[in-house]
Amino acid sequence: MTNGAEKSAAAGASAPAASRARTEFARLVSYIVFGTGSVYLSLRAGELPTSRWEPLGAGSFPQLVFGVLAGLCLIAAIRAIIDIRKAGQLDALGEALCSxxxxxRISFALFGLLVVYLGALPFAGFSLATFVFLLISQLMIAGISKKTVIQSVIAALIFSVGLNLLFAEVFNVFLPRGMLFAG
Amino acid sequence: MLDAFLAGAHQVFAFDTLIYMLIGSVAGIVAAAIPGFTVTMAIILTLPLTFTMEPLQGVSVMLSVYVGGYTGGLISAALLGIPGTPSSVATTFDAFPMARGGEPGRALSLGVWASFFGTVISTIILIVAAPPLALIAVKLGPWEYFSLIVFALTIVASLVGNSLMRGLIAGVIGLGLATIGPDPMMGRPRLTFESDILMPGLPFLIVLIGIFAISQLMGEVEDHGKNDNKGALIPDVIEFKTWAVMREVLMHPVNLVRSSLIGVFIGALPGAGGSIANLLAYDQAKRSSKTPEEFGKGTPNGVIASEAGNSATAGGGLIPMIALGIPGSAVDAILMAALMVHGISVGPRLIMDHADLAYGMFVAMVVASLMMLVVCVLSMRLFLRVTDIPKQFIVPTVMICCVIGAFALNNRVTDLYLLGAIGLVGYGLKSLDYPLAPLVLGVILGPIAETNLRRALMSDGDWTVFFTRPISAVLLAAAVLSVIFSVRSVLKMRRKDRPATDEQDGD
Known part of the structure; x- marks a missing residue:
């Protein structure tokens, strides 16, 4: 009994430590991505030609900024590695990523819809693309029922065709017209 | 002087001018409440409508859009956690937690009253101290400007949230993003990889909408189903407590006046506008507070400082414009353009040649702030009809408003692709607990810092000039002190946390 309690207490203590280690690992990946990217961009900025008219050329400032960023990422990465080692085991990474x-999932689905919407905008035009985007995203968040379908269709119509008309007629801002559908 | 003042007031108090100003005030509030719609955009849309008006009437309408717009940004900042305009970034820090904590009406009323008092204080200063302040602002050379930006960047240290390092990384990423596109001095393309999307650079507004709005909206639908008890983004019953909140704002006179003064000073500096004043006023309020740990959790001091700070830039920006013909911000440049369309040259002779116009503008500022207050107090409930709208309607619709705002800026569909990409990056950074405000600050300040650094070194290649010019040296010293102070506070807070943790461990 005591042994079981000790085990569960140990598991309870190690759970936040493992979670901290996983979070730090995710951050470590971000430091590596930003650090590597900044080294590359700093090198690219260094290739820009210098100016005859000024001591600092077009590439100097970006080189300085990305150099500093690379340095900061290196320090942050070292600290993250130390923290991961301190926190202990780095297990069940795949499981944690899945959860x-x-x-x-809804956030990513919404973003995926946004990407498709932005891609379709030049072809379908603002009104049609927005109508479809709004309808699908609203139903995705609210769930499908007779009530939500009716509400979503009305809201999608107002904020697609209605917004297009408002901006065109009142603000003189013309939203994208489609190649396939002019509205 | 009195004659000119009365003549100006007579024009402003004409019935049709007041009606136009009222419409302008409502339009400014509504436009700025839409995330992505800046005050500048609202003023640009107003400009063609004022061409047929008298000069003072036209400028008065634009001023009411201006003042209304600074307050409108508060609505989405407080209720959705998305700054409606760049000037309300710091407003989200406390107004949003306060609204989420069950006091959305108090958060809005605090912001409205702070904006009103901020505008009134800035107008008083505009009237009384315009000439000397403008003279100080115009004396700043590129050395002082660069040092000022360095000082402003040290604010990053106090906006870092949970980690100083991640805050610094976010700030420097912002500076890096600002270097993409044409070089600000010679126009040479940099880091564009010959991509048409990157060729014009990353427009600040797109970065702002993507980083704040898209990531926030994606976050709103996280774990959907489990959070159903949270319900709508905005609670059903909002208690404004208008008069009690007015007294509450007046009970913080030091914070109110200090933040307004910061707003006036920043507004008077050409190029530095409400976005910097908002953050700087918030930062100073936090630093001088006896309870800095309450900032970011919904303290009224945070809301008062940020809103008084950004609203006071409206008056501050008019100081160099009226006295010297130098616009303090993009909005002031549009106001100048409106006057020039009417054949009025803006400069030192404006007060001498068109005294009624100059004093009329002062009166219009006061009237505009009063109108904003009346409109907000009487019809805030009307603006907040969104409270009845469930999340599934708000989130996609606000996303569409963001897309429209991003598109309307340059009428470029490619900007929308950038918006999507930046939104995803913002969401990733937010998930990893990177503070987003320093990134935005970096994007705003980057081009100003680079331009002034290069200008300074073009005039004189000697780096020591930054330390030998008195104002520049003072600003750099202030930057160093600011860093030391921030690091000290972080260490102090860590020491404070440690015994508690040790005790817990002991238990």
């Missing part, structure tokens, strides 16, 4: 994505 992270699962919690955010």
């Amino acid at each position: 992270w994505v699962k919690v955010r």
Whole structure:
């Protein structure tokens, strides 16, 4: 009994430590991505030709900024590695990633819809593309029922065709017209 | 002087001018409440409508859009956690937690009253101290400007949230993003990889909408189903407590006046506008507070400082414009353009040649702020009809408003692709607990810093000039002190946390 309690207490203590280690690992990946990217961009900025008219050329400032960023990422990465080692085991990474994505599935689905919408905008035009985007995203968030379908169709119509008319007629801002559908 | 003042007031108080100003005030509030719609954009849309008006009437309408716009940004900042305009970034820090904590009406009323008092204080200063302040602002050379930006960047240290390092990284990423596109001095393309999308650079507004709005909207639908008890983004019952909040704002006179003064000073500096004043006023309020740990959790001091700071730039920006013909911000440049369309040259002779116009503008500022207050107090409930709208309607619709705002800026569909990409990056950074405000600050300040650094070194290649010019040296010293102070506060807070943790461990 005591042994079981000790085991569960140890598991309870190690759970936040493992979670901290996983978070730090995710951050470590971000430091590596930003650090590597900044080294590359700093090198690219260094290739820009210098100016005859000024001591600092077009590339000097970006080189300085990305150099500093690379340095900061290096320091942050070292600290993250130390923290991961301190926190202990880095287990169940795949499982944690899956649950992270699962919690955010609607967010990612919404973003995916946004990408498709932005891609379709030049072809379908603002009104049609927005109508479809709004309808699908609203139903995705609210769930499908007779009530939500009716509400979503009305809201999608107002904020697609209605917004297009408002901006064109009142503000003189013309939203994208489609190649396939002019509205 | 009195004659000119009365003549100006007579024109402003004409019935048709007041009606136009009222419409302008409502339009400014509504436009700025839409994330992505800046005050500048609202003023640009107003400009063609004022061509047929008398000069003072036209400028008065634009001023009411201006003042209304600074307050409108508060609505989405407080209720959705998305700054409606760049000037309300710091407003989200406390107004949003306060609204989420069950006091959305108090958060809005605090912001409205702070904006009103900020505008009134800035107008008083505009009337009384315009000439000397403008003279100080115009004396700043590129050395002082660069040092000023360095000082402003040290604010990053106090906006870092949970980690100083991640805050610094975010700030420097912002500076880096600002270097993409044409070089600000010679126009040479940099880091564009010959891509048409990157060729014009990353427009600040797109970065702002992507980083704040898209990531925030994606976050709103996280773990959907489990959070159903949270319900709508905005609670059903909002209690404004207008008069009690007015007294509450007046009970913080030091914060109110200090933040307004910061707004006036920043507004008077050409190029530095409400976005910097908002953050700087917030930062100073936090630093001088006896309870800095309450900032970011919904303290009224944070809301008062940020809103008084950004609203006071409206008056501050008019100081160099009226006295010297130098616009303090993009909005002031548009106001100048409106006057020039009417054949009025803006400069030192404006007060001498068109005294009624100059004093009329002062009166219009006061009237515009009063109108904003009346409109907000009487019809805030009307603006907040969104409270009845469930999340599934708000989130996609606000996303569409963001897309429209991003598109209307340059009428470029490619900007929308950037918006999507930046939104995803913002969401990733937010998930990893990177503070987003320093990134935005970096994007705003980057081009100003680079331009002035290069200008300074073009005039004189000697780096020591930054330390030998008195104002520049003072600003750099202030920057160093600011860093030391921030690091000290972080260490102090860590020491404070440690015994508690040790005790817990001991238990």
